[in-house]
Amino acid sequence: MDSPAIAIRDLTRRFGPFTAVDNISLDVAAGQFFGFLGPNGAGKSTTIKMLTGLLAPTSGHMELIGLDFATHPLDIKRQIGVVPEGLALFGRLTASEYLRFVGRMYGLDRDTTNHRTDELLDFMNLANEPKKLVTDFSHGMQKKLALAAAVIHGPRILFLDEPFEGVDAIAAGTLKAMLQRMTERGATIFLTSHVLEIVERLCSHVAIIHQGRLVANGSLDELRAGVAASLTGPQPEEKLTLEELFLRIVGGSGSGTPEEAVQELSWLA
Amino acid sequence: MAGLAPPPAQKSLHGSLFSPLARGQYAALAWVQTRIFVNSLRTKRGGFELGARIVAFLVFGAVATGPSVGLGFGAYFAAANNHVAGISILLWILFLMWQGFAALAPALAGQNPELTHLLRYPVSFGSWITLYLVYGLAAPSTLIGLFWTTAIGIGIAVARPQQLPWIALTLALFAFFNLLLSRMILAWIERWLAQRRTREIVTAIFLFLGLGLQALNPAFQSRNGLLHRLSHQKAAHIPSRVWTIQSLFPPGLVTSSLMPATHAPEPGRSQSLSLLGLYTLGAGGLLALRLRSESRGENFSEAPRVSSASAGRKVRRRPVLDFSGPIAAVFEKDLRYLMRSGPMLYNLAAPLVMVVVFGGAFRGGQLSRIRGEYALPVGLAWAFLGLVRLICNNLGMEGDGIQFYFLSPTPMRTVILSKNFFHLALFLLEAGLISTLIVFRFGLPAPSIVAATLAWLLFAIPANFAAGNLLSILMPYRVNVVRIRREPGGLGNGLSSMLTQLAILAAGALVLAPCAFLGHTWLAAPIFLVLAAISLFVYLRVLDNVDRMVQSHQESLTLEIMKTG
Numbered sequence: 001m002d003s004p005a006i007a008i009r010d011l012t013r014r015f016g017p018f019t020a021v022d023n024i025s026l027d028v029a030a031g032q033f034f035g036f037l038g039p040n041g042a043g044k045s046t047t048i049k050m051l052t053g054l055l056a057p058t059s060g061h062m063e064l065i066g067l068d069f070a071t072h073p074l075d076i077k078r079q080i081g082v083v084p085e086g087l088a089l090f091g092r093l094t095a096s097e098y099l100r101f102v103g104r105m106y107g108l109d110r111d112t113t114n115h116r117t118d119e120l121l122d123f124m125n126l127a128n129e130p131k132k133l134v135t136d137f138s139h140g141m142q143k144k145l146a147l148a149a150a151v152i153h154g155p156r157i158l159f160l161d162e163p164f165e166g167v168d169a170i171a172a173g174t175l176k177a178m179l180q181r182m183t184e185r186g187a188t189i190f191l192t193s194h195v196l197e198i199v200e201r202l203c204s205h206v207a208i209i210h211q212g213r214l215v216a217n218g219s220l221d222e223l224r225a226g227v228a229a230s231l232t233g234p235q236p237e238e239k240l241t242l243e244e245l246f247l248r249i250v251g252g253s254g255s256g257t258p259e260e261a262v263q264e265l266s267w268l269a
Numbered sequence: 270m271a272g273l274a275p276p277p278a279q280k281s282l283h284g285s286l287f288s289p290l291a292r293g294q295y296a297a298l299a300w301v302q303t304r305i306f307v308n309s310l311r312t313k314r315g316g317f318e319l320g321a322r323i324v325a326f327l328v329f330g331a332v333a334t335g336p337s338v339g340l341g342f343g344a345y346f347a348a349a350n351n352h353v354a355g356i357s358i359l360l361w362i363l364f365l366m367w368q369g370f371a372a373l374a375p376a377l378a379g380q381n382p383e384l385t386h387l388l389r390y391p392v393s394f395g396s397w398i399t400l401y402l403v404y405g406l407a408a409p410s411t412l413i414g415l416f417w418t419t420a421i422g423i424g425i426a427v428a429r430p431q432q433l434p435w436i437a438l439t440l441a442l443f444a445f446f447n448l449l450l451s452r453m454i455l456a457w458i459e460r461w462l463a464q465r466r467t468r469e470i471v472t473a474i475f476l477f478l479g480l481g482l483q484a485l486n487p488a489f490q491s492r493n494g495l496l497h498r499l500s501h502q503k504a505a506h507i508p509s510r511v512w513t514i515q516s517l518f519p520p521g522l523v524t525s526s527l528m529p530a531t532h533a534p535e536p537g538r539s540q541s542l543s544l545l546g547l548y549t550l551g552a553g554g555l556l557a558l559r560l561r562s563e564s565r566g567e568n569f570s571e572a573p574r575v576s577s578a579s580a581g582r583k584v585r586r587r588p589v590l591d592f593s594g595p596i597a598a599v600f601e602k603d604l605r606y607l608m609r610s611g612p613m614l615y616n617l618a619a620p621l622v623m624v625v626v627f628g629g630a631f632r633g634g635q636l637s638r639i640r641g642e643y644a645l646p647v648g649l650a651w652a653f654l655g656l657v658r659l660i661c662n663n664l665g666m667e668g669d670g671i672q673f674y675f676l677s678p679t680p681m682r683t684v685i686l687s688k689n690f691f692h693l694a695l696f697l698l699e700a701g702l703i704s705t706l707i708v709f710r711f712g713l714p715a716p717s718i719v720a721a722t723l724a725w726l727l728f729a730i731p732a733n734f735a736a737g738n739l740l741s742i743l744m745p746y747r748v749n750v751v752r753i754r755r756e757p758g759g760l761g762n763g764l765s766s767m768l769t770q771l772a773i774l775a776a777g778a779l780v781l782a783p784c785a786f787l788g789h790t791w792l793a794a795p796i797f798l799v800l801a802a803i804s805l806f807v808y809l810r811v812l813d814n815v816d817r818m819v820q821s822h823q824e825s826l827t828l829e830i831m832k833t834g
Contacts, residue, residue, distance in 0.1 A: 077678040088672035104598035
């Protein structure tokens, strides 16, 4: 059997007394479109930061593409692309300058970098404002540019932290098609998003993290089966959507249903 | 469902500067600043910043105290002897130093506040401008200026106690005018530097003024020059035309207001004060004009318009450096950043302008030959000053992009090495310009001095870069590339980098001075070469450890460089 693209064992990250990620173990197979979900503050971004080398784990073990992150960080970084939470853009460059810079930082030769830059700018519809600085881009444009930068070197694993937030519907459609084609060609995509419809449509496998712990992991059907098994009352007649699954898995810990919570804000018009 | 109640705060939005809403906002901002300060003390870095702040306060206090004693006594004797021109000269010194510090030494200009984060709140324009000035009050240039103004006031008041209220009123207005003028100049320079076209115009004006002043220098310095003649004449004999012209400017008006008995009839005092008030209103008006746009959400970053012809057309690529690889990529990126950042260019150019402006001060007098001889080492040491902020905080301009370095497969050692190359290139450029100027002004120095200077550079450059790389990793702070400001959190780094500079300069002086004193200046070069070998070794050790250090400080580095506000 092929080794997984991402293998995590007992990954933990503490910030002082607070444990953001608590003993997570997870495998993501090569070519999988993997959704990593959780409510705000659950530990998603912390996990992605550790997997991409932005944050050192307190303990645990990570392997990407069969390489140990602790001993081969640079070899791994050559093979992964990341759209982090902060986008990691250089605001005072133009889009074209930024992509050429990124390409060279990944060791691409100048001709390849220029060629891919042109293609990506056209693809992302960013080519018509060649002199505009990145800092003057809208958030959606910045997100598209960050995505372009994440794929310019042809990564084998792509980590995307909320990639569709602020991106218009047309661009989102194009991006989804691009990501699906990447997985068809063997790339692995590790995605976090709060838009559960998108995750449901794109991802073959999903993991849910809650309060730093992994509370669900598997294909959507496996998750449905897990939820159904935990129900004591009557079983739902229709297939549960991902949103319903998500709320059943992590929603029970809040202050009741959203409707009940809103009742508390009696002063709100 | 209940209907919408009228928003109670609506009425007070357009209220006075001291409406309940405005007062609440000031209180909230003061509270938040206090909390930020208190919270910063939770970390070692915060404690160090506080220590650096105290040291800086003591240093500036010492710098301000010496001249203020002189100004106070000068003002007392001038007022007691009815020496009107003496008072005028003191006020001109105060005025020029206040404005000069604020405009030419951004570190002394203090924090030029970034208030755009207040745009989302209902902050009135009056409150906006008030907050801007309050931040200005905390600037070192303002504090020193106020201290000196007070010293002059005390001097005059002791000589003329019966006029105390009038003296206080006049000098208070003069201080307010200086505060408004310095903030106004800085605000406009900052705006002009943010756009390419106006940046070029400002640069041209600076060069023109610098060279113009340089051309004037011989007039002041020659034995038949103006200063020489002035020193042999009584102030009362200053040409009446010069006196008339200066009396139309704020320092002259303050003089007329303070010393009316000899040069103006009694009503002249009020007229002078009124004219000073008009100047104050003018400076305030220009400041308000600038801040009005900012308070309305003006985009401060450079956003060159795309012409319809160029839109949709592919840009012809002309790489700044025609070679690939991460080192060249970082070098080219940093060059583009620098060329697009007016304030950073300004920081680089300011020491150069100072050399051009004050270079003439080295000429003339009994020690002219000695000063000319050492102009080269002094000038080259000075050339480091413009680069200190870049060298000692070499990741500070990256902003959110800092994360990219941690994500990319390029080792941080390569990134830092590339930045060192870039800063070396800038230093060589600046040093070349200063050397040319010095040779032009003073002629070629002795070969032994040239050799000692070059050998000292071989020591100073790696030493600077070694210390700079350490400080960049251990004490980074975010640099706002479109604002002229003393960056929050940058004081500790600034103080440490200045101490490093002093140590490197002291090493140079401690070697060169005894050698020159003993008449063996040539001996300095080999000693510096030994020191250079040591500093190169240290630099390489630091460079080898960059990745390890960055890894262990990655979180704090990301937090400091990416933080906003």
